[in-house]
Amino acid sequence: MSVGAAMLELNDIQYIVLARAPAVTGRYEFLSFRDAAAGRLWLAGILERVPSVEQVRKSVKEDQSWISVAFTHAGLRTLGLDESSLATFPEEFRQGMASRADILGDEGAHHPEHWVGGLGTGNVHAIAVLFARDSKERERCVGAHRALVERCDGVEVLSHVDLEATPPFEYAHDHFGYRDRLSQPVVEGSGDEPTPGSGAPLKPGEFILGYPDESGPPAGLPEPPELVRNGTYMAYRRLEEHVGKFRDFLREHGKTPEGEELLAAKLMGRWRSGAPLVHRPDKDDPEMGADPQRNNAFNYKSEDPLGYAVPLGSHIRRMNPRDTGANMNRRRMIRRGGTYGPHLPEGAPDDGVERGIAAFVICASLVRQFEFAQNVWVNDRNFHELGNERDPFIGNHDGTLEYKIPKRPVRKKITGLPAFTTCRGGEYFFLPGLKGLRLLAALGG
Secondary structure, eight states, X not given: OOHHHHHOOTTTSBGXXXXXXXXXEEEEEEEEESSHHHHHHXXXXXXXXXXXXXXXXXXXXXXXXXXXXXXXXXXXXXXXXXXXXXXXXXXHHHHOGGGGHHHHTOOGGGSGGGOOTTTTTTOOOEEEEEEESSHHHHHXXXXXXXXXXXXXXXXEEEEEEEEEOXXXXXXXXXXXXXXXXOOOOOBTTSSOOOXXXXXXXXXXXXXXXXXXXXXXXXXXXXXXXXXXXXXXXXXXXXXXXXXXXXXXXXXXXXXXXXHHHHHHHHHHSBOTTSOBTTTOSSSOOHHHHTOTTTTTOOOSTTXXXXXXXXXXXXXHHHHOOGGGSXXXXXXXXXXXXXXXSOOOOTTOOOOOOOOEEEEEEEESOIIIIIIHIIIIIITOTTGGGOSSOOOTTTSOOOSOOEEEEOOSSSOEEEESOOOSEEEEEEEEEEEOXXXXXXXXXXXXX
């Protein structure tokens, strides 16, 4: 076991970083504090309900709900963290996600001026992340948190998002129907084993502050150490999925039901079952899609260098270039989150109701990991020298871009790609370890 693995303090790291709860529903509540006393009173009332990785792994079969807590830079200031410490946090976190719109590609309909729920305004100070085993438990937890907020004069819930899994419930997937949770990095010392194709375990400092990362010992961390150690950053994104528009696009360009499914696979890089196009370029294989020993076991350089199976601009090829990307061990990210909004049944007309994904990207460097991915992998038109493309799902589309599908003898080019998603809000959060939460609750005491 390496030095980094030996030091990993699973009893202090918030569970959401390294453990996944068996939840089918949840709620995110975005809070604002009038002053330090109000914020610290709220934190003192909730922190004992925030479990560690170690706790959840021991009790996950019995637990019915799971809570995580994180803060914006403005939230840390309002809680009373001193200015000298606040100044040591990285610039992108101090500025906040809304101020980084030009870097992230949040222009046009994605611009922060259109965001909802107080996101991007500077008024959000904290987030309480609840995942629950069922809707009854979620409502119980929401009621308990409402009672806590009412006891804390000066604490306000600015907005919330309710999460609901979408049918079929046998596996996680988004509103477009794509199987999710197929490719996640494994952290050295976490106790998890990588599945084939996931890569070797990465140094914990790539995701958790205070540990060695892939470049060496920790350096340049914010202060104080007792607040920062075992903490991490979370980039929150609320992405509305335009399901009706997506289905219309598939019908227009896919022509037949089989053609629609193939086009959906070409946009993602996988069939909606999760089966990788690298191994199943012409026909879906749901059994492979459901098999973690096979559904992620592929690379591009030798297996599909020109993109005849997985187009060079497809979503999974952009978001994880694998062996065709440079410095990949410094770019990986942990994803958490869920779907919100009602399921739109197949064949039903678009009902105008908002639905989508409310997700967190967990990383030790917002610039090196999240912002790089948004700026280069998602929105660079010339990624892989494609010329006029962006990520077909989460790139900023205005109807002027295209999507190319390599094919012999003549490639297929679709022009005027519509926007299948719209960013409805986002924030940068710092997620402390449990000792860090207690430190914040005791400030000024």
